[in-house]
Amino acid sequence: MDAATVDTVTRQHTTTQVIVADWVVPVVGEPVRHGAVAVVGDRIVAIGDAAEVLHDAREAQGAGGEVLETERQGILTPGLVNAHSHLQYTCMAEVGQGVYEGFEDWSHAFQDLYEQPHDWAASAADGLRIAISTGTTAISDIVTDAEALRVLEDGRVHGIAYWELMSWLTDEWSARGRSETEALLEQAQSRWLGLSPHAPYSLDTDVIRDLGKLAHERGVRRHMHLAESAWEAEYTQNGTGALADQWRDWGFADFQLLRRGGSKLRPVPYAESIGALGPTSHVAHGIYTDAADREILRRTGTVVALCPRSNAVIGLDEAPVADYLREGNAIAVGTDSLSSTPSLDLSGDVAALAAIARRQGYNGDDLHRRLFAAATLGGAVAMGLDTGSHRLGALQPGALADFAVFDHEATTARDVLASLVEGGDGHVTTTIIAGDVRWEAGR
Numbered sequence: 001m002d003a004a005t006v007d008t009v010t011r012q013h014t015t016t017q018v019i020v021a022d023w024v025v026p027v028v029g030e031p032v033r034h035g036a037v038a039v040v041g042d043r044i045v046a047i048g049d050a051a052e053v054l055h056d057a058r059e060a061q062g063a064g065g066e067v068l069e070t071e072r073q074g075i076l077t078p079g080l081v082n083a084h085s086h087l088q089y090t091c092m093a094e095v096g097q098g099v100y101e102g103f104e105d106w107s108h109a110f111q112d113l114y115e116q117p118h119d120w121a122a123s124a125a126d127g128l129r130i131a132i133s134t135g136t137t138a139i140s141d142i143v144t145d146a147e148a149l150r151v152l153e154d155g156r157v158h159g160i161a162y163w164e165l166m167s168w169l170t171d172e173w174s175a176r177g178r179s180e181t182e183a184l185l186e187q188a189q190s191r192w193l194g195l196s197p198h199a200p201y202s203l204d205t206d207v208i209r210d211l212g213k214l215a216h217e218r219g220v221r222r223h224m225h226l227a228e229s230a231w232e233a234e235y236t237q238n239g240t241g242a243l244a245d246q247w248r249d250w251g252f253a254d255f256q257l258l259r260r261g262g263s264k265l266r267p268v269p270y271a272e273s274i275g276a277l278g279p280t281s282h283v284a285h286g287i288y289t290d291a292a293d294r295e296i297l298r299r300t301g302t303v304v305a306l307c308p309r310s311n312a313v314i315g316l317d318e319a320p321v322a323d324y325l326r327e328g329n330a331i332a333v334g335t336d337s338l339s340s341t342p343s344l345d346l347s348g349d350v351a352a353l354a355a356i357a358r359r360q361g362y363n364g365d366d367l368h369r370r371l372f373a374a375a376t377l378g379g380a381v382a383m384g385l386d387t388g389s390h391r392l393g394a395l396q397p398g399a400l401a402d403f404a405v406f407d408h409e410a411t412t413a414r415d416v417l418a419s420l421v422e423g424g425d426g427h428v429t430t431t432i433i434a435g436d437v438r439w440e441a442g443r
């Protein structure tokens with residue numbers, strides 16, 4: 001190492017960035033008026049009142065270090081955490097602009113375009129750029145084609161790339177599916193990998209069971225679509241209905257559920273019975289759940305990523321958002337992909353959830369606080385990233401320095417949270433990931 005390099009390394013370690021904003025929203029704690037965060041390297045070292053944070057940073061640096069102060073207009077928050085997306089389908093936005101009568105109808109349109117040739121790596125990278133420009137700093141990204149597997153890591157965005165498995169019959173899975181999956185996970189050499197058994201209806205029962213074992217062996221997390229189709233319950237209970245017919249038509253009549261006339265269980269208890277739920281697993285959608293289903297999700301510590309705008313495009317019902325809130329389920333927010341939603345801006349889904357909760361009669365004055373927490377810390381919990389050395393989702397010392405700045409003006413802490421939740425798409429002016437400015441409006 002030459003002297004110049006040593007100097008650069010030393011300077012990097014002794015430079016404290018202090019970002020001051022009109023409001024700072026820690027998520028764990030009340031919004032701070034004229035607040036600040038202090039950042040060293042990729043970590044938050046302090047958060048609080050701007051004058052105090054600046055004073056302490058200068059004091060701590062003494063004569064040898066440097067304090068770089070930047071002022072941001074608006075509201076500084078943790079970066080948004082998208083708990084369910086498929087970045088590789090960014091090039092399939094034309095499907096997302098259609099109108100559908102339900103999941104099976106949409107699936108046909110999706111499948112027709114999916115089977116055309118695509119540059120999945122480029123499409124995923126496009127999606128990542130769009131997500132960053134909306135304040136998103138961590139993503140639970142489901143990957144169906146290996147070319148898109150490293151998009152988060154190569155793009156230096158936090159989260160987990162969940163390798164998706166679907167359309168496997170048990171015999172074929174035992175013969176080659178498991179070994180191919182293991183080989184692919186080895187080759188990917190990514191730090192942040194997970195497994196996504198696609199859904200209860202698109203994989204044979206024993207394959208889903210074995211994916212649980214494989215995830216356990218490798219110490220990786222899982223993420224599944226659950227209770228998304230209105231016909232899913234009829235499928236898992238009796239092996240009948242429109243969704244079951246579709247999978248029979250597609251050549252999977254040998255799935256155990258279809259062959260044996262179902263499991264007599266609704267999708268959530270069925271998923272539990274084959275080991276697909278639990279604290280190292282989270283599920284997407286959770287639209288068609290009853291009180292007993294939601295109790296299972298709570299008991300097993302399974303977070304639900306709600307994706308309201310995707311559900312609306314596909315022509316599905318609204319998830320029981322008010323019930324999830326009242327009953328105390330752990331929730332997160334996802335956009336899903338552009339093949340089923342108008343934008344990758346998570347704030348649009350947060351606003352949609354608020355509207356649905358109110359329509360369903362939720363009147364709690366904690367609505368804004370809880371929904372903004374769902375879009376940040378909730379997503380971190382869903383991926384197990386709320387604790388440990390790479391924790392994110394809330395502003396606290398030791399957490400990764402991932403931030404979004406929103407252009408809302410607010411005079412009270414209450415207004416701050418209301419504007420973050422009700423404001424909808426298009427209000428992020430700056431995105432910072434691991435201490436680096438990755439996007440600024442107008443640049």
Ligand SMILES: [Zn+2]
Binds near residue numbers: 085086225284336
């Ligand atoms: Zn999805």
